[in-house]
Amino acid sequence: MTTAVGTTTRTVKLEILRQDTEGGATRWEKFEVPYRPGMNVISALMAIRSNPVTADGKTTTPVTWDMNCLEEVCGACSMVINGRPRQSCSTLIDQLEQPVKLEPMKTFPVVRDLQVDRTRMFNALKKVKAWVPIDGTYDLGEGPRMPERKRQWAYELSKCMTCGVCMEACPNVSEKSSFIGPAPLSQVRLFNTHPTGAMVKDERLLEIMGDGGLANCGNSQNCVAACPKGIPLTTSIASLNRATSVQMFRNFFGSDHMVD
Amino acid sequence: MSNNREFYWRRLHSLLGVIPVGLFLVFHLSLNFTATGGEDAYNNSTGVMDLVPHSLLLIVEWIVIYIPLLFHGLYGVYIAFTATHNVNRFGTFRNWMFALQRFTGVFLVIFIAWHIFQTRIQKALGADVDFNMMEQIVSNPLMLAFYIVGILSATFHLANGLWSFLVSWGITQSPSSQKVATYVTMIFFVLVSIIGVAAILAFV
Numbered sequence: 001m002t003t004a005v006g007t008t009t010r011t012v013k014l015e016i017l018r019q020d021t022e023g024g025a026t027r028w029e030k031f032e033v034p035y036r037p038g039m040n041v042i043s044a045l046m047a048i049r050s051n052p053v054t055a056d057g058k059t060t061t062p063v064t065w066d067m068n069c070l071e072e073v074c075g076a077c078s079m080v081i082n083g084r085p086r087q088s089c090s091t092l093i094d095q096l097e098q099p100v101k102l103e104p105m106k107t108f109p110v111v112r113d114l115q116v117d118r119t120r121m122f123n124a125l126k127k128v129k130a131w132v133p134i135d136g137t138y139d140l141g142e143g144p145r146m147p148e149r150k151r152q153w154a155y156e157l158s159k160c161m162t163c164g165v166c167m168e169a170c171p172n173v174s175e176k177s178s179f180i181g182p183a184p185l186s187q188v189r190l191f192n193t194h195p196t197g198a199m200v201k202d203e204r205l206l207e208i209m210g211d212g213g214l215a216n217c218g219n220s221q222n223c224v225a226a227c228p229k230g231i232p233l234t235t236s237i238a239s240l241n242r243a244t245s246v247q248m249f250r251n252f253f254g255s256d257h258m259v260d
Numbered sequence: 261m262s263n264n265r266e267f268y269w270r271r272l273h274s275l276l277g278v279i280p281v282g283l284f285l286v287f288h289l290s291l292n293f294t295a296t297g298g299e300d301a302y303n304n305s306t307g308v309m310d311l312v313p314h315s316l317l318l319i320v321e322w323i324v325i326y327i328p329l330l331f332h333g334l335y336g337v338y339i340a341f342t343a344t345h346n347v348n349r350f351g352t353f354r355n356w357m358f359a360l361q362r363f364t365g366v367f368l369v370i371f372i373a374w375h376i377f378q379t380r381i382q383k384a385l386g387a388d389v390d391f392n393m394m395e396q397i398v399s400n401p402l403m404l405a406f407y408i409v410g411i412l413s414a415t416f417h418l419a420n421g422l423w424s425f426l427v428s429w430g431i432t433q434s435p436s437s438q439k440v441a442t443y444v445t446m447i448f449f450v451l452v453s454i455i456g457v458a459a460i461l462a463f464v
Binding site: 209 | 346
């Protein structure tokens with residue numbers, strides 16, 4: 001516990017897992033930075049960047065991390081904070097136990113320090129066609145209307161910012177397995193709900209019925225517990241399980257109701 | 261496309277765990293439960309098996325038990341070893357169930373292999389599988405403990421497996437339906453465990 005009287009002498013203790021190169025050796029480094037009211041993890045990291053000296057006085061390299069929006073909508077600044085994957089922008093120092101332990105989300109390749117490469121998530125979004133296809137050689141006109149209540153519900157799924165927290169929390173997403181992970185699966189449900197997106201819904205279902213797809217979910221339900229946006233990921237997965245059960249029979253018997 | 265079959269293997273794994281392997285377990289433990297009525301009751305009810313022609317019994321055993329069990333067990337070990345457990349970081353109920361499902365599954369492969377060796381293979385080699393045989397096996401306290409842990413692992417693995425079966429096939433989708441399924445399957449676990457443990461204790 002910090003026992004200092006004024007904000008000028010109070011400090012924040014941090015322990016950061018450092019890694020200089022991709023796949024390189026790791027080491028823990030301790031830091032102590034001046035406390036300011038309302039600090040988030042990023043402001044503590046910025047304080048280290050402006051004065052890259054460890055707690056025991058050794059000069060080191062500034063800590064590398066990703067950030068962008070600073071308001072928990074871009075997903076770039078995710079890292080493991082005191083054992084939990086979350087956004088470093090919206091995680092406030094006042095709400096954390098010290099020393100604050102920072103680690104990269106190791107389910108992804110670590111580029112350097114706290115910076116990870118989330119490419120596999122973006123590739124997964126391409127794979128499952130996580131968009132509404134509206135391109136044509138002529139004006140396709142307006143699409144079908146979406147019921148307002150359905151739109152409100154789908155909006156919750158659209159809050160996904162590809163931050164990778166669910167991937168880090170999932171025990172089945174790792175280098176040992178090819179599982180696509182919860183976030184891209186929920187996007188399949190989102191775009192298969194959209195009236196225009198649903199026009200290719202069988203293509204998305206077929207993609208997640210491939211290797212490393214939907215069936216690799218082991219129902220630990222860590223994703224829904226960890227999602228910073230409260231997206232009902234496990235409900236999406238169970239719903240897709242039903243949709244793929246039906247799709248499986250349609251494929252097998254050569255149904256002509258592929259997008260009904 | 262031939263190497264793109266994981267979805268179907270996983271669904272088959274889920275299905276076989278319930279039908280026939282799960283059904284067989286309930287049948288097996290229920291039959292064992294007749295031992296609580298004494299030696300004669302047990303020998304009479306298991307003796308019914310001997311009325312089935314041997315060749316037919318072998319075919320049924322392979323199709324209904326050994327082949328589905330082997331597939332479920334071996335593919336299950338593969339699934340178990342692709343997981344990276346993190347219950348120390350995410351200590352939620354479901355994550356514990358996820359880990360326990362895999363631990364009991366791997367343990368059951370060992371237990372069932374031993375159990376089949378100790379009973380079915382001995383029968384094929386000429387021994388009589390009856391009340392006396394089981395009485396001798398569980399007269400060793402370590403073996404009794406091994407059997408009790410094996411039975412509880414099997415009943416848990418089936419009960420929790422039923423829960424994930426309901427999710428994996430899209431039957432329970434909403435959080436509340438999954439919660440109801442948790443209660444139902446856990447009651448099922450307790451009931452089948454009572455039957456199974458009472459049965460093994462009847463041989464003591």
